[in-house]
Amino acid sequence: MAPLSLRDDLTVPHHSHQAEPKRQTPHPFGRLGLHRLRPAAAELVLLGDLTGRYATGSYSRLGSDGRTVAVRPDRAGAAEHGHCVTAAIACHVARAGGSIEELARLLLHPDHEGGWHARHIAVRSGQARALDYIRRVWASATAVVAGTRALDSRHHAYEVLAALRDRIETTPWRGERGRTALRVLRAHLNFAETAGGPLHHASERQTAEEAGISRTTLRVVYDTVLKPGGWLRRLRVGHGREGSTWYLDHGSAGGPRGSASLSRFWTTQYPPDLALEEWTTPETATTADIDSTVIARLMGHDAFAHRGLGSSALVIIGALHVRPAQTVSDLVSAASVSRATAYRTLRRLADHGLVQHDGETWTLAPRALDGFGYSPLDAATEPGTRPAQGWDGIAQCHGTAGVAVQRRTLHAVERATYQEVLDRRAEHRSKATVIVHDGRHVLVPAPRPDEIPSAWQSPGGSVLDPVTGRPATDWRLATDGRLILITAADQRSYDELATAHAEALREWNSAA
Structure with a gap:
């Protein structure tokens, strides 16, 4: 790309333009x-x-604990802003x-005040x-x-x-991984x-909790189906208490296929005998x-869940709900x-009384969406049918009851562990010294001049005022025994701090 050349009127001060004859334009800067x-x-x-809208993350950054704010150098903050x-x-x-x-x-x-950064570079x-620099910014903006x-x-x-949503519902999600991708995309x-x-x-x-799958399966679906297929874009990776920033798109023309080399996303079952003319194309339509x-x-x-009814039962119930019979x-x-999957899944649903068939057509039971099958009177005509009494009963039958609770419990433990690591990092803990004495590892804590006496600590973990003996609201006790002062400024949100910093910098520049 050839270097952009500026004409003389781009660098001439604005007062020289005011001497020109006035033009009949709807805006004084219309040209x-x-x-x-x-x-x-x-x-x-x-x-x-x-308003400081674009100052977020420029002059200061929120600490990993979600409470403290670290101020960046003025020059770096102004450049990023x-x-x-x-x-x-x-x-x-x-x-x-x-x-x-x-x-x-x-x-x-x-x-133009908005272009001060480009003029400063010039x-x-x-x-x-x-x-x-403008050329690089323009390339990113157009993309x-x-x-x-x-x-x-x-x-x-x-x-x-x-x-x-209409595009998702009319896109064929083939294979077990494709149906799992549908659950993630719907979440x-x-x-x-x-x-x-x-x-x-x-x-x-x-x-993962919303889609009812594990994190391992979720990451595989992200990398092999949704991201390559153009359905999801991760704009920013999450950190601390903030989740990742995602953008939903309509996907590529190829649907959830993703990489062309992943042939398992496409069905390979064809008619056993082409003379029967059962199918003239692959089984699943486009x-x-x-x-x-x-x-x-x-x-x-x-x-x-996995080893339960599975995702195939979900898509068949969703298809029968749109168009019965x-x-x-x-x-x-x-x-x-x-x-084969259709026959196997329909039989599994019929065993619980969630679907019924009249000749060659299949329909949902009246309360199938609530997990209730046919009544005992209706189910008597179907040998082997065990009318379901809710989704919990079906989960008990398949041995998947409590999977969601276990998953949420595991995630809660992981979040707590991760937050503890972030809190320790925010408190700037120093590593203790470990020595070997008589073949045993002995932990020698590092000396801290700011450790508080035990008399200052209440049983609830708060800090007691040594004079009054009452809890001090402005102080809290860190997990390593250090005192942390909570000021009024710490109670402001990150956006409020960034806006206040931007306004103070603007006032200083104006006064200067």
Whole structure:
């Protein structure tokens, strides 16, 4: 790409333009492209980041304990803050259909506060270095805009999520891994609907609990199906108490296939005799028809865990809920399962009285979505049928009862252990000395001048005032015996601290 060249009018101070004859334009900076931007974007260009929205994570960072704030150097914080503002302006220009030349004009104009970072680079390192920086920012912005969509309102966001739900329900999810990917994707759709848009936050443990699977299976599905297939993008890895930032997309044209080398995502069963003309194509069709809302409602039950009814029962129940009275051939296409899997799953559901058949067609029981099968009178006509009395009873029958509770308990222990590690790191613990005495390892604690006497510690773990003997609300006791002072500033949120720092810096620069 050839270096961008600036014309003379890009570096001339603004007062020279005021001497020119007035032009009949709807906006005083119309020739610079501000009239094509949204009002919020134009305000960001002209006035800069007044509210400190783009200062998050620039001047200070939230500690791993979620309570303390570490201040960054002023120069590094200002540079990162300026880069965030520059990237936001580039995204606004790209979304409005602008060009890199228009972006350079907006950033290098002396009266535009939003471009101070690019102008600072030009003054410090030269104009060529500033243009090269603008070029890199523009490349990133165009890539981001091309891969996302602008949501004008919350209603528009729900329309996008509804279209995504329709795409999920009509996409064939073949194989056991594909059906597991459907559960994970439906869990993320639940999070996105709660967040109000495709951009949402979720941790691996939270998603695994929602989908009713293990974290190991979740990671395999992420890496082999959803990420390669274009359904999910991880924008930021979670840390501490914050989950990862995800973006839901509509997937690639190839559906959940992901990598072409993973042939297990596609069925390989063909008619045993082509002369019978049972199928002229692979068993499962290129479209599906299921109700993902029903799947999202049921997938967390122990009855659908591994070694239980499984994911195949979920998709068949979802297909029968959309369109009752389907034949096995219809379910092969609608649920994207093989004929053998359809027969095996239907028989398993029929054993619990959750489905019934009339000739060649199958339908759900009246209370099948609640886990209740036929009544004993109805079930008497079906030999071997054991009418289910709820999903817990089915889980007991398959030996999967309590799997969800065990998973949540394990995740709670992992979270507590991880948080303890973060707390120790936040407290800057020093390693104790270990010596060997008479063949035994003896722990020698490091001397600490700030350790408090035992008389100052209450049985509940709080700090007692040595004068009054009452708990001191401004102090707390760390797990290593050190005192930690809690001030009023520590009670502010991270965004409030970042905004206050940005306002103080702006006032200082104005006074200077």
